[in-house]
Amino acid sequence: MTTKPLVALLSGAGISTDSGIPDYRGPAGLWRQDPEAEKLVTHEHYMGDPDVRRRSWQMRRRTGALRPEPNAAHRAVVELERSGVPVRVLTQNVDGLHQRAGMPARKVLELHGSARHVVCVKCGAKGAMEDALARIDAGEDDPPCLECGGVLRPATVMFGEPLDPSVLAEAAAIAKACTLFFAVGSSLQVHPAAGLAQVAAEHGARLVVVNAEPTPYDGIADEVVREPIGTALPRLLRELA
Ligand code: ZN
Numbered sequence: 001m002t003t004k005p006l007v008a009l010l011s012g013a014g015i016s017t018d019s020g021i022p023d024y025r026g027p028a029g030l031w032r033q034d035p036e037a038e039k040l041v042t043h044e045h046y047m048g049d050p051d052v053r054r055r056s057w058q059m060r061r062r063t064g065a066l067r068p069e070p071n072a073a074h075r076a077v078v079e080l081e082r083s084g085v086p087v088r089v090l091t092q093n094v095d096g097l098h099q100r101a102g103m104p105a106r107k108v109l110e111l112h113g114s115a116r117h118v119v120c121v122k123c124g125a126k127g128a129m130e131d132a133l134a135r136i137d138a139g140e141d142d143p144p145c146l147e148c149g150g151v152l153r154p155a156t157v158m159f160g161e162p163l164d165p166s167v168l169a170e171a172a173a174i175a176k177a178c179t180l181f182f183a184v185g186s187s188l189q190v191h192p193a194a195g196l197a198q199v200a201a202e203h204g205a206r207l208v209v210v211n212a213e214p215t216p217y218d219g220i221a222d223e224v225v226r227e228p229i230g231t232a233l234p235r236l237l238r239e240l241a
Pocket of ligand 1: 120121122123124125145146147148149150
Protein backbone atom coordinates (compact mmCIF):
# COMPACT_ATOMS: atom_id res chain seq x y z
CA MET A 1 0.00 0.00 0.00
CA THR A 2 1.62 3.19 -1.13
CA THR A 3 0.55 6.70 -0.27
CA LYS A 4 -1.12 8.54 -3.11
CA PRO A 5 0.95 11.39 -4.48
CA LEU A 6 -0.39 14.92 -4.49
CA VAL A 7 0.09 15.79 -8.12
CA ALA A 8 0.61 19.25 -9.57
CA LEU A 9 0.89 19.41 -13.32
CA LEU A 10 2.19 22.52 -14.98
CA SER A 11 1.39 22.60 -18.67
CA GLY A 12 2.76 24.84 -21.39
CA ALA A 13 2.26 25.21 -25.12
CA GLY A 14 3.80 21.81 -25.85
CA ILE A 15 0.83 19.92 -24.41
CA SER A 16 -1.50 21.51 -26.98
CA THR A 17 0.71 21.08 -30.04
CA ASP A 18 -1.00 17.76 -30.86
CA SER A 19 -4.31 19.65 -30.83
CA GLY A 20 -3.01 21.85 -33.64
CA ILE A 21 -2.33 24.93 -31.52
CA PRO A 22 1.06 26.48 -32.23
CA ASP A 23 3.15 28.13 -29.55
CA TYR A 24 1.97 31.73 -29.77
CA ARG A 25 3.37 33.35 -26.65
CA GLY A 26 6.45 31.44 -25.55
CA PRO A 27 9.97 32.91 -25.82
CA ALA A 28 10.23 31.59 -29.39
CA GLY A 29 6.49 31.81 -30.03
CA LEU A 30 4.82 33.16 -33.13
CA TRP A 31 3.75 36.42 -31.52
CA ARG A 32 7.28 37.17 -30.39
CA GLN A 33 8.57 36.72 -33.91
CA ASP A 34 6.07 39.04 -35.54
CA PRO A 35 5.95 42.58 -34.09
CA GLU A 36 2.65 43.37 -35.82
CA ALA A 37 1.04 40.22 -34.42
CA GLU A 38 2.50 40.90 -30.97
CA LYS A 39 0.78 44.32 -30.96
CA LEU A 40 -2.58 42.55 -31.17
CA VAL A 41 -1.95 40.93 -27.80
CA THR A 42 -0.10 43.78 -26.10
CA HIS A 43 -2.18 45.67 -23.58
CA GLU A 44 -1.02 49.19 -24.42
CA HIS A 45 -1.72 48.79 -28.14
CA TYR A 46 -4.98 46.94 -27.63
CA MET A 47 -6.40 49.61 -25.34
CA GLY A 48 -4.99 52.58 -27.23
CA ASP A 49 -5.76 51.73 -30.82
CA PRO A 50 -9.20 50.69 -32.13
CA ASP A 51 -7.55 49.41 -35.30
CA VAL A 52 -5.44 46.99 -33.25
CA ARG A 53 -8.64 45.77 -31.61
CA ARG A 54 -10.33 45.25 -34.97
CA ARG A 55 -7.38 43.24 -36.23
CA SER A 56 -7.23 41.34 -32.95
CA TRP A 57 -10.86 40.21 -33.28
CA GLN A 58 -10.25 39.15 -36.87
CA MET A 59 -7.17 37.20 -35.79
CA ARG A 60 -9.20 35.44 -33.07
CA ARG A 61 -11.94 34.68 -35.52
CA ARG A 62 -9.44 33.06 -37.90
CA THR A 63 -7.59 31.03 -35.28
CA GLY A 64 -10.84 30.15 -33.47
CA ALA A 65 -12.06 28.53 -36.67
CA LEU A 66 -9.62 25.71 -36.03
CA ARG A 67 -11.84 24.49 -33.17
CA PRO A 68 -9.07 22.63 -31.36
CA GLU A 69 -9.95 19.45 -29.48
CA PRO A 70 -8.18 18.01 -26.43
CA ASN A 71 -5.59 15.33 -27.16
CA ALA A 72 -4.32 12.17 -25.45
CA ALA A 73 -2.23 14.13 -22.96
CA HIS A 74 -5.19 16.24 -21.78
CA ARG A 75 -7.31 13.10 -21.50
CA ALA A 76 -4.61 11.29 -19.49
CA VAL A 77 -4.73 14.03 -16.86
CA VAL A 78 -8.49 13.62 -16.58
CA GLU A 79 -8.14 9.85 -16.20
CA LEU A 80 -5.65 10.34 -13.40
CA GLU A 81 -8.02 12.72 -11.62
CA ARG A 82 -10.92 10.29 -12.01
CA SER A 83 -8.83 7.45 -10.59
CA GLY A 84 -8.89 9.28 -7.27
CA VAL A 85 -5.38 10.74 -7.26
CA PRO A 86 -5.52 14.37 -6.12
CA VAL A 87 -4.35 16.45 -9.07
CA ARG A 88 -4.24 20.15 -9.79
CA VAL A 89 -3.39 21.66 -13.15
CA LEU A 90 -1.45 24.90 -13.45
CA THR A 91 -1.49 25.94 -17.08
CA GLN A 92 0.24 28.60 -19.11
CA ASN A 93 -2.22 27.88 -21.90
CA VAL A 94 -5.34 29.92 -22.56
CA ASP A 95 -7.01 27.29 -24.74
CA GLY A 96 -9.22 25.72 -22.06
CA LEU A 97 -8.43 22.23 -23.36
CA HIS A 98 -7.86 20.68 -19.90
CA GLN A 99 -11.44 21.60 -18.97
CA ARG A 100 -12.83 20.54 -22.34
CA ALA A 101 -11.17 17.16 -21.81
CA GLY A 102 -13.11 16.87 -18.56
CA MET A 103 -11.03 18.38 -15.78
CA PRO A 104 -13.25 20.16 -13.26
CA ALA A 105 -12.71 23.91 -13.74
CA ARG A 106 -11.95 24.38 -10.04
CA LYS A 107 -8.91 22.11 -10.41
CA VAL A 108 -7.39 24.09 -13.28
CA LEU A 109 -5.54 27.30 -12.57
CA GLU A 110 -5.11 29.36 -15.73
CA LEU A 111 -2.00 31.46 -15.14
CA HIS A 112 -2.51 33.51 -18.29
CA GLY A 113 -6.30 33.60 -18.22
CA SER A 114 -8.70 32.15 -20.76
CA ALA A 115 -9.20 32.87 -24.44
CA ARG A 116 -12.61 31.23 -24.19
CA HIS A 117 -13.98 34.23 -22.32
CA VAL A 118 -14.14 37.97 -22.78
CA VAL A 119 -14.30 40.66 -20.13
CA CYS A 120 -15.29 44.35 -20.18
CA VAL A 121 -12.45 46.61 -19.10
CA LYS A 122 -14.93 49.14 -17.67
CA CYS A 123 -17.56 47.21 -15.71
CA GLY A 124 -15.92 43.78 -15.51
CA ALA A 125 -18.85 41.95 -17.13
CA LYS A 126 -17.79 38.56 -18.44
CA GLY A 127 -19.01 36.71 -21.48
CA ALA A 128 -18.19 33.88 -23.84
CA MET A 129 -15.63 34.44 -26.59
CA GLU A 130 -17.97 32.43 -28.82
CA ASP A 131 -20.66 35.10 -28.44
CA ALA A 132 -18.22 37.94 -29.10
CA LEU A 133 -16.97 36.20 -32.24
CA ALA A 134 -20.57 35.67 -33.37
CA ARG A 135 -20.96 39.45 -33.21
CA ILE A 136 -17.85 39.80 -35.40
CA ASP A 137 -19.36 37.29 -37.83
CA ALA A 138 -22.54 39.38 -37.83
CA GLY A 139 -20.63 42.47 -38.90
CA GLU A 140 -19.40 44.31 -35.79
CA ASP A 141 -15.71 45.12 -35.95
CA ASP A 142 -14.94 46.08 -32.32
CA PRO A 143 -17.91 44.83 -30.29
CA PRO A 144 -18.44 46.89 -27.12
CA CYS A 145 -19.72 45.57 -23.78
CA LEU A 146 -23.48 45.03 -24.00
CA GLU A 147 -23.89 46.19 -20.38
CA CYS A 148 -22.02 49.49 -20.44
CA GLY A 149 -20.48 50.09 -23.88
CA GLY A 150 -16.93 49.64 -22.57
CA VAL A 151 -14.09 47.98 -24.45
CA LEU A 152 -14.31 44.20 -24.55
CA ARG A 153 -11.16 42.14 -24.43
CA PRO A 154 -10.23 38.49 -24.17
CA ALA A 155 -9.92 37.32 -20.56
CA THR A 156 -6.24 36.58 -21.09
CA VAL A 157 -3.15 38.19 -19.62
CA MET A 158 -1.72 40.28 -22.44
CA PHE A 159 1.91 41.19 -22.94
CA GLY A 160 2.68 44.20 -20.76
CA GLU A 161 0.25 43.12 -18.05
CA PRO A 162 1.01 41.55 -14.67
CA LEU A 163 -0.38 38.16 -13.77
CA ASP A 164 -3.24 38.05 -11.28
CA PRO A 165 -1.54 38.03 -7.84
CA SER A 166 -4.24 35.81 -6.30
CA VAL A 167 -3.80 33.23 -9.08
CA LEU A 168 -0.04 33.37 -8.60
CA ALA A 169 -0.35 32.92 -4.84
CA GLU A 170 -2.59 29.90 -5.29
CA ALA A 171 -0.20 28.40 -7.84
CA ALA A 172 2.72 28.84 -5.43
CA ALA A 173 0.72 27.21 -2.61
CA ILE A 174 -0.03 24.22 -4.85
CA ALA A 175 3.64 23.94 -5.86
CA LYS A 176 4.65 23.92 -2.18
CA ALA A 177 2.06 21.36 -1.14
CA CYS A 178 2.42 18.82 -3.95
CA THR A 179 4.60 15.73 -3.68
CA LEU A 180 4.93 15.19 -7.41
CA PHE A 181 5.34 18.05 -9.87
CA PHE A 182 5.13 17.49 -13.62
CA ALA A 183 6.33 20.24 -15.93
CA VAL A 184 4.87 19.34 -19.31
CA GLY A 185 5.49 21.08 -22.60
CA SER A 186 6.87 24.21 -20.99
CA SER A 187 10.26 25.72 -21.78
CA LEU A 188 10.38 26.81 -18.10
CA GLN A 189 12.00 30.03 -19.21
CA VAL A 190 9.17 32.39 -18.38
CA HIS A 191 7.90 33.58 -15.02
CA PRO A 192 5.96 32.19 -13.24
CA ALA A 193 6.29 28.71 -14.73
CA ALA A 194 9.99 28.50 -14.04
CA GLY A 195 9.60 29.69 -10.46
CA LEU A 196 6.89 27.14 -9.73
CA ALA A 197 9.08 24.20 -10.74
CA GLN A 198 11.79 25.58 -8.45
CA VAL A 199 9.40 26.08 -5.53
CA ALA A 200 8.06 22.53 -5.88
CA ALA A 201 11.55 21.04 -5.94
CA GLU A 202 12.67 23.14 -2.96
CA HIS A 203 9.71 21.93 -0.95
CA GLY A 204 10.53 18.30 -1.54
CA ALA A 205 8.38 17.40 -4.51
CA ARG A 206 9.65 14.96 -7.06
CA LEU A 207 10.17 16.99 -10.23
CA VAL A 208 9.48 15.39 -13.60
CA VAL A 209 10.17 17.43 -16.73
CA VAL A 210 8.44 16.29 -19.92
CA ASN A 211 9.57 18.49 -22.77
CA ALA A 212 11.02 18.03 -26.23
CA GLU A 213 13.76 20.59 -25.63
CA PRO A 214 16.13 20.97 -22.68
CA THR A 215 14.93 23.31 -19.90
CA PRO A 216 16.92 25.23 -17.29
CA TYR A 217 15.50 22.86 -14.63
CA ASP A 218 16.57 19.56 -16.14
CA GLY A 219 19.55 19.58 -13.78
CA ILE A 220 17.43 19.57 -10.61
CA ALA A 221 14.73 17.30 -12.07
CA ASP A 222 14.36 13.76 -10.73
CA GLU A 223 13.34 12.60 -14.18
CA VAL A 224 13.60 14.18 -17.62
CA VAL A 225 11.47 12.75 -20.42
CA ARG A 226 12.08 13.75 -24.03
CA GLU A 227 9.66 11.50 -25.87
CA PRO A 228 6.53 13.05 -27.40
CA ILE A 229 4.06 14.29 -24.77
CA GLY A 230 1.14 12.49 -26.41
CA THR A 231 2.68 9.12 -25.56
CA ALA A 232 4.91 10.01 -22.60
CA LEU A 233 2.31 11.63 -20.39
CA PRO A 234 -0.36 8.90 -20.64
CA ARG A 235 2.33 6.33 -19.80
CA LEU A 236 3.73 8.30 -16.83
CA LEU A 237 0.29 9.05 -15.39
CA ARG A 238 -1.00 5.51 -15.80
CA GLU A 239 1.81 4.40 -13.49
CA LEU A 240 0.27 6.57 -10.75
CA ALA A 241 -3.36 5.60 -11.07
ZN1 ZN B 1 -19.10 46.82 -19.38
